[in-house]
Amino acid sequence: MSSKFAIKEVADVIFFDIETGKPVLFFDTLKVSSIENAAESANATGGRGNGILTTWNYGRTATLQMQDALLSMDSMSLLSGNEIENGGVIYKRDKLTSDGTGKLTLTETPVNGVSVYPLVDGGMGDEDTAGTVDGLSITGLTADTSYAVFYEYTAPAGAKTVRFSSDKFPSTYRVVGDTLVRDAVTNKDKVAQFFIPKAQLQAGFTLTMDVENVSTFDFNLDILRNGEQTDLYTVTVL
Numbered sequence: 001m002s003s004k005f006a007i008k009e010v011a012d013v014i015f016f017d018i019e020t021g022k023p024v025l026f027f028d029t030l031k032v033s034s035i036e037n038a039a040e041s042a043n044a045t046g047g048r049g050n051g052i053l054t055t056w057n058y059g060r061t062a063t064l065q066m067q068d069a070l071l072s073m074d075s076m077s078l079l080s081g082n083e084i085e086n087g088g089v090i091y092k093r094d095k096l097t098s099d100g101t102g103k104l105t106l107t108e109t110p111v112n113g114v115s116v117y118p119l120v121d122g123g124m125g126d127e128d129t130a131g132t133v134d135g136l137s138i139t140g141l142t143a144d145t146s147y148a149v150f151y152e153y154t155a156p157a158g159a160k161t162v163r164f165s166s167d168k169f170p171s172t173y174r175v176v177g178d179t180l181v182r183d184a185v186t187n188k189d190k191v192a193q194f195f196i197p198k199a200q201l202q203a204g205f206t207l208t209m210d211v212e213n214v215s216t217f218d219f220n221l222d223i224l225r226n227g228e229q230t231d232l233y234t235v236t237v238l
Helices: 073-080
Strands: 005-007 012-017 023-027 030-046 051-068 089-097 111-120 132-134 137-139 146-154 172-183 189-201 217-223 234-237
Touching: 012 030, 023 073, 073 217, 089 111
Parallel strands: none
Antiparallel strands: 005 172, 012 023, 012 172, 030 051, 051 217, 089 146, 111 146, 132 137, 172 189, 189 217, 189 234
8 A cells, every 4th residue: 555645835836839749838937837637527316215226437637737927928928928028119108298399308219100289287288280290309389298109119129929810729739847755754844746748828818917916817727538548638746
């Protein structure tokens, strides 16, 4: 009879590309990593009181649920189903005051046009279309007046963009997770590993931006049957 053990530590998890066998992403800042198991059942009932006489279990399913303390462009790329792109376009709002000649100097060089609104009584007035844009400068506005200026500019070098498209979805991965279990008799830690041959990353997720709470990021995977193999996953304790 094998010894008993306790589990406390979260797992470090690696996603592997199923086709190439190469690692895609390493999760080493998880808060939670759990495998939820479920199955369906059918009962034969009869006799007085129509009690359960026998039960058939079928349709076993398993889901890997992970919660990460940190998010990266790489992990967002997996969720989106799109590759990371270099650069991008940034939307900007400048709150500026024109000088004595009616000139504003923007903080970034605009692309695709500029919208200028005078600030009046704590709000925005009607759009001012009298100004002329030349690089960072807007001239021909009312002197000594506060404005809100809306525009787009090209992201600086090193910027990365992930697109979330209506026709792109997360892929399927081979998953390995390493954790520690503590032997209940010796009180020593042992390495434990779960291996999932095939798991589909779920497309649904939430990006939470909360002023009062630190956000966490969920990565949930449906564990799939791998071809003719019936094993959904294995757990090995060293």
